Amino acid sequence: MTLPERLPASRLLAAIVVVLLAMTAVVIASTVIALDGLGNARSRSVDEVEPAGRVARDLSRALLDEETGLRGFVLTGDDAFLTPYVDGRKTEVESAERVRDLVGDVDGRVGRIEELARQWRGQYAEPTIAGVRLSGPGTYTTQDADRGKAIFDQVRAEVSALQTDIAQLGRTARDDLDHAAQVVLWLVIGMGVLLVAVIGGLSLLLHRLLITPLADLAHHTRLVASGDFEHEIDAGGPRETVMLAEDVDAMRRRIVQELATLDAAKTELQRSNSELEQFAYVASHDLQEPLRKVASFCQLLQRRYGGQLDDRADQYIEFAVDGAKRMQGLINDLLAFSRVGRLTREQTVIDLNDLVRQVVDSYSERIEETGARLEVADLPPVRGEASLLSAVFQNLISNALKFKGDDAPVIAVDVERHGDMWKFTVRDNGIGIEPEYADRIFVIFQRLHPKDAYPGTGIGLAMCRKIVEYHGGTIWLKTDVDSGTSFEFTLPVVPELVAQAEEAHV
Incomplete structure (x- = not known):
């Protein structure tokens, strides 16, 4: 197991988070720079070059308005034709300044255009306007027009070149934008x-560093849980997983030790049970034989000498006979109680209607x-x-009668049925039992009345509980009754019989 595999999972996760944050920062920075470049290219194309065009x-x-207005004034001498000339000069200045603000003086063409325009106005337009006002329209000569046209052609060529340069800037801006x-x-x-x-990489990394070690640990744990307590638990991965594996293996070793102790206790219990069985055999044979003799001779004394002795002797003989009979009943009940769940027979499906009928x-x-x-009621099997x-x-029935x-x-x-259990109820209208004795009555030899008032050994309800629990149910005293006594106990439903009954009903 290498050192990185021994690192705590918290450090591994922290390292992964740091890497992710660094990658995220780089990606975000690259994205911001790219988007900023895209915005600048768009602004250059949309907000500068296109408006400049x-x-x-x-x-x-x-400029064309200036030239056209001047030509009309020269032909007519009417000052109204100078309006486009004047307005054109104002627009020329504003447009030239605006082009500089948007794209700068592209190769100095804006300055040259302004210089040529001033030259055209100074050398041709202004003198021509003054001459027409002084001498009239007839003073306009072809030579003057050719001179003005030559200068204005230079202006027109520079403007065309400026438009071409701006169009090139537009194409460049669009290329930058693309x-x-x-x-x-x-x-x-x-x-x-x-x-x-x-x-994908994180998934593989987490699977190798976390999921795989946990899966291995779960596999080893399931082997132990299935009963292979000698299987040692070992797992790799981060420190927490290794520590958990060590804790689980320590628990496994503790279970092995406890099982060894339980095996010894089981052996001792089996020995004790064997001795108890031997005692039961002795009680059922060796003890009952002299007890029968005592009872028999006491009864002979009672029959032969009854009435011939004084009253006290008859009372003593009666006490001896009663004590021998009760001792026989007690021993028989104890033997029956000890045999419940120990001397088992094959369990079969029982018709409780016939069984209760025989009891009645x-x-x-x-x-x-x-x-x-x-x-x-109609009882189920x-x-x-x-x-x-x-x-x-x-x-239960004999107690109700007693x-x-x-x-x-x-x-x-x-x-009545409650899920996979039948709940049986035996009620009577007798003297009842106080709720505080609900648990005590199921303890062996616990009596609520003197034996003179109600005979019995005090084992009956304890045996009922042992028999019901042996059959997978529970028994209790129902305490919320107004009068009488109500015992309730449960027994498992027989699934195949219920299925057959449902199919027959369908």
Whole structure:
């Protein structure tokens, strides 16, 4: 990895910005100079040379007016014919001065024209006017006219040469204008080509210095994220990318260490679970056997000697029998609780209508005894273990029958769909549960009533939660009810069954 690749990205970007600013300054300066030249060429052509050509024509007309007015005065002697002569002299002076202001004294022709015009007036026009006024029109001779004509022909030749020179200046100005426009055009084209080249070069440079290192880093990171935690992360590019790669690799090494720790913890957990399974086996066999003997002999004592001993002895025997039975129930419930999610069976699609019907039939005597009424909606099929889901409905329905109020129990089982989950509701009109106990009731061995008032081990709702979560759902107590108890739990929708139902409906 070379030193420039180790430079910070901020310096690389700063260098790129400086280069761009320098190139922009050069381009702007060149453009300003070219546009200034174009403006000067246009001003020279439009504001100086072309007006000078028009003024030169005015100068030519003014001189011709002087000559024509003089000729008319000579022939008639009428002062009215001198008006063009006088006006022509005034226009001549103004036009000559104007030509100087616009293009200068082109090869000294304006001065020569003025000098020849003064010579023509001094040697011919003024003497001729004085002679005609003194002697009349007849004094005009052919010799005098030839002399005046010779001088005026020189004036006319200089004016024509001046117009020719100004026309040449116009062509030169137009050529300069065309050249300046070409310079501007080529400069614009060059700017476009340079802009494309700069953008392409910057794109390649940024791709090599920034995009490629980031892409390499992302590739290495994806390999680690896919599970290859032994893959070392290395990336080039600017300093920030290298530092980021080092940080990500440090995180990878930390994950490897954590995984090693987790593997050790997993091994220890597996050992602990194995011991727990062994304990469960002992509890289900070795502990239950002496417990059954205790219960059996206590019951024999109760049957044989019941009524033959005093009341206190009968009470003690009753306590022993009840304690043995409750211990058996507690051990059986603990075993069932420990087996949820551990001793798994193949999950199948279960018809909940049949399952709930069987649960209700198992409580038929209790239902008849309490006068309970069950309202069960049409339930959807779900995927799971029938014995476990049956235990959920058994616990919820048995609790509704157990914790009944003064009125006959009314138990409702409803369902509704929420996205990809079914939400089931089991409601009753019993004594209810206070909202502050909503979380406590799902903890194992947590009881809200004395065992004398309501029998049970306190494991039923904890088992319901474990079974529902094992099947991918959640269970909770609905607290915003006016009376009674309402439990809600969710189970995943079976997508293929829903698709089949929709196709059948269509």
